[in-house]
Amino acid sequence: MPDMSIPPVTPQDFGAEILRHLKHSLGKDESHAALYDWRMSLSLALRDRVVDPWFESTRKTYEARGKRVYYLSMEFLIGRLIEDVAINLGMEEVAQAALAELGQDYAKIVADEPDAALGNGGLGRLAACFMDSLSTLGIPAYGYGIRYEHGLFEQHFENGAQMETAETWLAQRHAWEFERPEVSYPIHFGGHVDEAEGSPVWHPEETVMASAYDTPVIGWQGRWANTLRLWSAKPITAFDLASFNRGDYMAASAPEALARTISRVLYPDDTTKTGKELRLKQEYFFTSASIQDLLRRFLSEGGDLAELADHVAIQLNDTHPAIAGPELVRLLMDEHGLDVARAISTARRCLAYTNHTLLPEALERWPEELFQSILPRHHRIIQLIEAAHLADSGSAVRIIEHGEVKMGELAFVMAHKVNGVSALHSDLVKETVFADLNRDYPGRIINQTNGITPRRWLYSCNPPLRALINETIGTAWPDDLQQLEGLSAHAGDAAFLDRFQAAKDANKARLADWLKARDGVVLDPAAMFDVQIKRIHEYKRQLMNLLETIALWNEIRENPNGDWTPRVKIFGGKAAPGYVVAKEIIHLINDTAKLINADPATRDLLQIVYPENYNVSMAEILIPAADLSEQISTAGKEASGTGNMKFALNGAPTIGTLDGANVEIRECVGAENFFLFGLTAAEVTARRAEPNYARRAVEASPRLARVLKQIESGVFSPSDKGRYSGLIQGLLDHDYFLVTCDFDSYFEAQRRVDTVFADQAAWTRMAALNTARVGWFSSDRTITGYARDIWTASSLIASRSS
């Protein structure tokens, strides 16, 4: 085991610490303790062991007077924390043993923790993985975000249709945070700007307080801990006593209710800008609090604003915090007296922006009127920024245009570096959304291919594979993931492959038990677990996966004695509540599952499973159990993907297109260990230009035509025959994501999968080579890239030669 800066503790001693919290923090004795009490006591006992390295890291950072990284994100999709903290402290076994001695089941307690679901999908989870890597690498950093009272909605199905209910992670105490009432800042909205006396004065109409809650983020081996600071909205005046005394109770609590609205709930859209005023207020709320906080810290350490960029690196996680540019310029000008040019250049040297999507509907553009009414001073400052940009660069690209404030252009102009999240995506960013700005600011756009933390996404979620890897190549791989390459040498060794397959089978059995217990669903662990888990979106093409499934069903029924590979199609994912087509796709998957799973002729060969409420914790059970990873987006649409990395790391080969990071995964694992299909991004553009490409594709594929007919005619919705006619017509009229054009290629690729899967040794070898060759996709490598190419920040963990 690695050398721990954390003093080792015996299970007995740690058990005593848990009991101390049960008694003194929960006020319970063992005989009356509920699962919640044990979970709280365990969490607090683990948290106690994070505080010293946390203080130590803060002290070292202060003394080093070096650079801090500030990661601004509207989303942090954290999931559960007990396992994560126990593993990073090297205390998983100790905790398990301590609880066992107290007659408690560690796994049961871990499963009782609600997910911190403060994010929608890829962008939010990436932020959480990055926080783990920043701490593991010992890079001084703060994550800044919003402490939503309600995270991403709970999904449940009623007759196969998605229903949403409010998520309630804070219904119980959140053990990992420290409230910081003393750290709070006024956040202003609306009103007007008085330009009379030379320097403009903003007279806001509304003000709320942003109050901090800190969660320590401990890294691998407990060597370093950074802070995740989440802001909660509080009223200036909590309670309007006068209204209360007048008996107007609503008015009395209005200030509280109004203020809290700002941090009340996460917007559940992950690709479509809402344009809602509250969303803009949320974005400004947390960004302003964060900028005020980092400036106060810098100045309190005696910093000179001229050197701000030598001590502060601010990373914008997409355009959601893009107001950070104008806000920093506002404070540097209006509160610290810098002239506009120096304020802009100082700010730009601090700021960098990551783009996570090319989808036009996801690029934030605020109606200028709305923007000006909420942020009148910032509107003025953006005009100044635009003027300087046009003058200095000779560019013709406007930030404010056609009555809209374009947040992508604003973030680009105010950043010294802009990056995409995979090699293909970064090229497409240069060639499409920012082609003009790329010409005007050559070299500003770079690539930083995404990554995932191997602590959560292998070490923690896959104990059987972890054990095999430890025995095969030693235990240093969790923070040096490219050591996994050492496994390749064993990929021809039958004994190793048997153990590798045994690990996979153990995870498949665990999933089968979990699904049986939770949903009463019985899985055949010998079947291929074919998994597509991600947000529901047309570009991710869950529909194409389902069409292939129905085509397979048809083929099996026509040839029941064929040597079919038994398959379980597992879907997981939420649709944004307002995304009608995505919700129709969910309904169709569930309707199809109902019919096919009940078909006596095929049910031993084909099953469709769609567990409700996919989230981070469910991914940690599904991914280790997967045989096949579905990464089938229309080429050019998935900026990177990160699920693709998690599956490959856990020994699940990919069936996929040349899209996002699939391209780099295929390069790493070898084309022979990847099931490629479909049009390339360039071919997609070309095909889209052809007339009736969808109808012609269907005419050319009787297999597809039949499936579409079945759906359209109500085979899967006998009680509502026309339920999907609109969906199918839409596909024939404007199949924007080329489901029809890639269908045959996808179907053939799936048959290639069948063939290889039937040869167990060949399949397991392919699976093992995937695990061995994706070490590069560690978020430690990604963060090292950001630190080298964007932040020029360095680790403060002396021993590490990062």
Ligand SMILES: CCc1ccc([C@H](C)CC(=O)N[C@@H]2O[C@H](CO)[C@@H](O)[C@H](O)[C@H]2O)cc1
């Ligand atoms: C304004 C509404 C909104 C909210 C979130 C977003 C995100 C950018 C969507 C997102 O999560 N993008 C995903 O980011 C991942 C991390 O980089 C990538 O791996 C995924 O490919 C990308 O879809 C766009 C628009």
